[in-house]
Amino acid sequence: MPRHLMNPMDLTVEEIQSLIDLAGDIERDPDKYAHACDRKTLATCFYEPSTRTRLSFEAAMYHLGGHVLGFSSADSSSAAKGESVSDTIRMISCYADICAMRHPKEGAPFVASLKSSIPVINAGDGGHQHPTQTLTDLLTISSLKGHLDHLVLGLCGDLKFGRTTHSLIEAMSRYEDVEFILISPPELRVPNYITEMLGKKHLKYTEVQSLEEVMPVLDILYMTRVQRERFFNEDDYVRMKDFYVLDKPKMELAKKDMLVLHPLPRVNEISVEVDDDPRAVYFKQAQYGMYIRMALILTLLGIEV
Amino acid sequence: MLNISGIENGIVLDHIPAGKAMDLYRYLHLGNVDNQVAIIKNASSQLMGKKDIIKIECGLDEIDLDVIGFINNKITVNVIQDGKIVEKKRLHHPKRLTNVIRCKNPRCITSIEQELPHVFVLTDKATNTYRCLYCEEKYTRH
Numbered sequence: 001m002p003r004h005l006m007n008p009m010d011l012t013v014e015e016i017q018s019l020i021d022l023a024g025d026i027e028r029d030p031d032k033y034a035h036a037c038d039r040k041t042l043a044t045c046f047y048e049p050s051t052r053t054r055l056s057f058e059a060a061m062y063h064l065g066g067h068v069l070g071f072s073s074a075d076s077s078s079a080a081k082g083e084s085v086s087d088t089i090r091m092i093s094c095y096a097d098i099c100a101m102r103h104p105k106e107g108a109p110f111v112a113s114l115k116s117s118i119p120v121i122n123a124g125d126g127g128h129q130h131p132t133q134t135l136t137d138l139l140t141i142s143s144l145k146g147h148l149d150h151l152v153l154g155l156c157g158d159l160k161f162g163r164t165t166h167s168l169i170e171a172m173s174r175y176e177d178v179e180f181i182l183i184s185p186p187e188l189r190v191p192n193y194i195t196e197m198l199g200k201k202h203l204k205y206t207e208v209q210s211l212e213e214v215m216p217v218l219d220i221l222y223m224t225r226v227q228r229e230r231f232f233n234e235d236d237y238v239r240m241k242d243f244y245v246l247d248k249p250k251m252e253l254a255k256k257d258m259l260v261l262h263p264l265p266r267v268n269e270i271s272v273e274v275d276d277d278p279r280a281v282y283f284k285q286a287q288y289g290m291y292i293r294m295a296l297i298l299t300l301l302g303i304e305v
Numbered sequence: 306m307l308n309i310s311g312i313e314n315g316i317v318l319d320h321i322p323a324g325k326a327m328d329l330y331r332y333l334h335l336g337n338v339d340n341q342v343a344i345i346k347n348a349s350s351q352l353m354g355k356k357d358i359i360k361i362e363c364g365l366d367e368i369d370l371d372v373i374g375f376i377n378n379k380i381t382v383n384v385i386q387d388g389k390i391v392e393k394k395r396l397h398h399p400k401r402l403t404n405v406i407r408c409k410n411p412r413c414i415t416s417i418e419q420e421l422p423h424v425f426v427l428t429d430k431a432t433n434t435y436r437c438l439y440c441e442e443k444y445t446r447h
Contacts, residue, residue: 084418105414107439111421126412128440 003300004113004120008134008171016171019135020142022295023288027143030063036298036305037066043096044070045088045112046123047079047103052264052286053123053132057100060293069096074104086115093117098301100132101125119300127163132296133263134167136289141220143288144259144281149175152217156183156244157224157269159190164263165224169194173203180205181214185243187236188226211244215253221246223262223269223282247271254279261285312341313388315362318373319381323347326357329380332372332405338363371399375406375435400427402435410442 005011011019026033042061046054049072058068071077078088085103089112092099100121101109106128113120124130142148153172155165159182169190172178180198182190182205189207198205208214215221223246231237246260251274262270262282274280298305321329326344335342341362350356361368365384373380374396382394402425408415415421415437424438435444 084420085414086418103414104412105417105440106410106412106442107414107437110439111414111418125414126440128412 002117002119004109004116004122005131005296005300006110006113006120006122007129008131008167010131013174016135016138019292019295019299020139022298023139023291024143026294027288027291033064033294033298033305035065036303037061037064037301040064040066040098040301040303041096042066042068042070042297043092043099044068044072044123045077045092045099045101045103046070046072047074047077047101047105047108049073050102050124052289053102053130054100056286056289057121057123057132057293059290060297063290064294064297066097066297085112088112089116089120098297121296121300127161129167130163131167132289132293133164134171135292135296136285137164137168137222137261137263138171139288139292140261140281140285141259144284145219148172148178150177151175151219152179152181153220153222154181154183154211154214154218155190155222155224156211156246158188158226158230158240159184159224160188161227161230162224165190165222166194168222170197173198173201178203181218182207183209183211183214183244185209185240188240211246212250212253215250215258216255218254218258221254221258221260223260223266225262225265225267225269241267241269244269245271246274248273248277251277251279311388312343312360312362312385314364315340315360315385316365316368317383317385317390318359318361319356319383320350320353321357321359321380322353322377323355323357325377326359329359329373329376332376333368335359335361338367369405370394370396371402372405374399375402398427398430398433401425401438406435406444408437408440408442408444410437410440413437413440413442415439 044054044057061068085108093116098119100123102123103125106126109122109125159165226241228237258279260280343360345358347355348358378396378398383390384392403422407423425435426438428434428436
């Protein structure tokens, strides 16, 4: 039975550490891995558009010496003819060794994994899970801070609908002495089940509205975009999207070694003037996204270098 | 006093909360069975004040006890043979339900792939929480 990845919490802390260690080794010595996936093929089955995730999966496979095939929208696949995900994956299993699947419907990659004879990676299913983003975030924090424990993690923006923040909170809640500061307007507060989970684990968390107020205590600031498609009313969206804008004056309040992360794409929640600040690591984060996907592909294929 | 004749062989579902018998009737698809089914609504009960009762002339294997456990595990299931109660079944919240309830999440894969079974799993025993196997949406009764 192939091993799949559907949810970041499917991985134990030890398994995540192994992936982080492997990604670190790939970053240090990429040549060592340049032919690790010779004659292996990754299928990228993207039923909805994506820039970063699809390209980083493809880049990851190319950097491992492998091949890539696939489609980048449902219109260009047989889904447009009404083929089920189960049938598509059975066909893909004949052509590829591993599959990364993004689908607008929640649970679609899981359905694929039930019928697949090759490993399936969930590359994002609606508002549900996006495990490789969480792994990217963990690798970024671990690589640039040197550890995942003993941190004050601030998450700012849309904490209600943002799946990346929910997954990151769950993943980080497994490390010792991590304090969460949840910064959002009242309308976009984190769902109850997240604060209940933090409460059950006796973890320290605070919900605040003011970003300026908490800037000095943060070790990590995870900014998020307010997504237009989540709002029924354009006025509400416009009001929310301008609620937090990280700019130079706010960065001056922060610690010298604080890090700013963002899953990207950003709209206006981080001013471009912040990009040159060495603490702004969101583009570096995108690079880590490729390394962790390389590590994941190798691990799921059982390839050791 | 209304008298309903007892059944010779079958099951009696007792201590159904008043007003819930028809829900159970639907979940158990009793409308499709040819056997004798009696529904008693608002029977007086020392324990509950009022209760509903369903009597079904059938074999035990013809009724999905998991469905009853899902709806209310306090319901008593009396197994009747030759007109006598021979067993009282204890019910549990089932770990998994297939095609009993449907996922209402419009973003769930089951909303577009009609042939997929609707599967829910018990994710929290303490709160009796069921979530869709695919999208993990919490099941809410209303």
